[in-house]
Amino acid sequence: MPTTSHEQPDPPATQAHQARRIAESFGTDAERYDRARPPYPGALVERIVAACPGPDVLDVGCGTGIEARQFQAAGRKVLGVDPDERMAEVARRGGVEVEVATFEAWDPAGRSFDAVVAGQSWHWVDPVAGAAKAAGVLRPGGHLAVFAHVFDAPAAVAEAYAEVYRRVVPDSPFSDSGPARAVYDAMFAKFADGIRESGRFGEPELWEFAWEQPYTRDEWLELLLTTGRLTLLPADRLAEVLDGVGAAIDAIGGGFTVPYTTLAVVAAGERRL
Numbered sequence: 001m002p003t004t005s006h007e008q009p010d011p012p013a014t015q016a017h018q019a020r021r022i023a024e025s026f027g028t029d030a031e032r033y034d035r036a037r038p039p040y041p042g043a044l045v046e047r048i049v050a051a052c053p054g055p056d057v058l059d060v061g062c063g064t065g066i067e068a069r070q071f072q073a074a075g076r077k078v079l080g081v082d083p084d085e086r087m088a089e090v091a092r093r094g095g096v097e098v099e100v101a102t103f104e105a106w107d108p109a110g111r112s113f114d115a116v117v118a119g120q121s122w123h124w125v126d127p128v129a130g131a132a133k134a135a136g137v138l139r140p141g142g143h144l145a146v147f148a149h150v151f152d153a154p155a156a157v158a159e160a161y162a163e164v165y166r167r168v169v170p171d172s173p174f175s176d177s178g179p180a181r182a183v184y185d186a187m188f189a190k191f192a193d194g195i196r197e198s199g200r201f202g203e204p205e206l207w208e209f210a211w212e213q214p215y216t217r218d219e220w221l222e223l224l225l226t227t228g229r230l231t232l233l234p235a236d237r238l239a240e241v242l243d244g245v246g247a248a249i250d251a252i253g254g255g256f257t258v259p260y261t262t263l264a265v266v267a268a269g270e271r272r273l
Contacts, residue, residue, distance in 0.1 A: 028231055030090040034064035036222045040119060041209040041262050044147060045070050048266070053141035054114035060103045060130070061121025065091030071117070072096070079113075081106050103130055114142045122146040123187060127194025131267075135200030138269035144201065146191050147264035150184045151213075153220070154256050157248045164244030165229065168237045172229070184263055191265045201267035209262040217249040220256075 045067075055077050059068045062080030064087050071078050072095065080098040082088050088098040099106065103125050116134040118125065134144045152158060165172065192204040215223070221242050224230055230238060249255065 028086075029225070030064055030084075030086045032222060033087070033226045034066065034090050034094075036219070036226050037064075037066055037120075038149065038213055038260070039070055040067050040147065040149075041211055042070070044207070044209050044262055044264060045074050047207065048115055048117065048143065048145045048264075049074050049076060051143050051266070051268075052114040053139060056113045056115075056139075058113040058116045058134075058137060059096075060116060060118040060134070061124060062091055062096065062098060063087045063119075063121065065094045065096035065098070067117065067119040068096040069094055076115075079111075103133065108137045112137050112139045112142075114139055115145060116142070117145045118147070120148045122148075122191055127191055128197045131195045131198035132200055135198060135269050140269070142269045143266055144195065144269065145264055145266045146188075147207075147262055148184065148188075150180050150261045150263055151258050152180050153258065154252065156252055157220070157245060157256070160248030161224075161241070161245050164241050168240050169229075169233065181261065188263050188265050192267075195265065195267045200270050202270075204265050204267040207264040207266060209264075211260050211262070212257050213260055214255065214257045216255045217246055220249060221246055 049071070055075065057068075057071050057076045057078045059065075059071070059078055059080040062068050062078075062082045063084075065080060068078040068080050068091060078096060080088070080091055080096050081101055081103055082091070082098055083100065083102045085100050088100050091098045101107070116138060122130065131144065138144070153161065188206065192206070195201050195204045224242070224245065225238075230241065233241065
C-alpha cells in the first residue's frame, strides 16, 4: 500500500485545485492531527541539532508543532511558519511561536536561522524556490533538513483499505502506486534535486532512522482520519471506509505494530565570505 496513511505526494498539475483543498483540510480537526500523528525519532533531532551552529530553528509547514516541540525540548528556539491558522493555533497553545503564511510568501524580515526544517510538509513547497529561500535565511554553517515518515500497514489492513476506498470513492484522484518506500524514495530524490538546482547548498545527504510503533484499532483509525484521502470525504463515505478497515484490524487481533522509516534529506548552506 503506498501513501495510505499520508497525503499523496506531488499531485499532477491538473489536480492542483484538489491538492490545495487537501492542504487546507488538515486543520479541520487540528487537535486530532496533533494527537494522532507520530513524533520524529530523537536521533534525527539530535543529529540536526549537532550539525547546526546555533539554537535558532525555522520550521516550515510546522502544522500543530509536533517537531517544533521536539526541537524546543532539545534546547532550540523555534519559529514556525504554516498557512493554516487552525493548525497554528494548536501549535501556539503548545508553546510554539507561529507566523501564518505559505513559505514562499513568508517575509523573514531580515531574520536568520541556524537550521531550516520541514517535517512531512516539503511536498507542499516548490522544491527549488523553497530551497533557495531556505538558503537565504540560513546563517553560515546552517543546514536545511527535510524529513518524513515512511510506513505501510500490514497486508490484510492495506488490502481492505484499498478495496473499500476504491468502492466508496471510485472517482478518487489518488492511485495505488506501490509500496510507500518506492513512492517516498522518488519524492526525496526530487527534494534533493531541488536543493542541488538551487545552487545554494552542498551535496544533500540522505539519512534514515528505523523504529516501530504499535497501534490499536482505534489508534490506527484516528491516524487515518488525519490523512488527505479521508479529510474531505462526506460522513457517510468516511464511515464506510473506517468500518471496512476496522473489520480488517479486528480480524488480525485488534492491533498491530508498524515498522517505520523516517527519511531525511539534509544539506549544508553555502558559506558566505
